[in-house]
Amino acid sequence: MKEVILALITGFIVGLVFAGFKLPIPAPPAFAGVAGIIGIYLGFKVMAWAGPMFAEFFK
Incomplete structure (x- = not known):
């Protein structure tokens, strides 16, 4: 959460x-x-979550 707040402040x-x-x-x-x-x-x-299920397609 700290990263999100810092990114928001920096963007602002x-x-x-x-x-x-x-x-x-x-x-x-x-x-x-x-x-x-x-x-x-x-x-x-x-x-990243579903990739291992489809690993053979991305070799």
């Missing part, structure tokens, strides 16, 4: 700095981009 500070210098945001500007990132993470976790 980076967002403030980018906004202060009027730079484009260094992240997906739309919810679809954020949803894509979450999908990638979930896909990775599912494969």
